[in-house]
Amino acid sequence: MKSYLLLLLLSVFTFMSCTVKPEPIAYGSDGCHFCSMTIVDQQHAAQIVTSKGKAFKFDAAECMMNYLRDMNTADVALYLTNTYNRPGELIDATKATYLVSKNIPSPMGEFLTAFDSEESAKNVQSESQGELFSWQELKNHFDSKKK
Secondary structure (H helix, E strand, C coil): CHHHHHHHHHHHHHHHHCCCCCCCCCCCCCECCCCCCECCCCCCCEEEEECCCCEEEECCHHHHHHHHCCCCHHHEEEEEEEECCEEEEEEEHHHCEEEECCCCCCCCCCCEEEECCHHHHHHHHHHHCCEEECHHHHHHHHHHHHC
């Protein structure tokens, strides 16, 4: 009976520790996993969550993209990014539309901003200029910088 109870408790703790969900970003105190800067910008932060539930927080989507170049992405369960039109809210980064515009600064100087829809991105692009990217196009853009 004791070993059954111990096994049950061990199983519960194992499943609880592997919950795959984003961690809240403590703006102003959490540090970027890539560049170590304090995360303060609620329109540009990002996060990766592994299949084991470990969260990596970034001060900007460009830090996340740079980190991904050298990471085994097979273990990634969630790619998340803040959105320009809803600051502080994390959205699925793989479904976001990205705008690189010299008229919208981002924390690391890549001028990269995420939007929750292509329509939102195009509306801002019409005022701020720049180039639109899908998730895959953005990955290719950052991968080409590595070479």
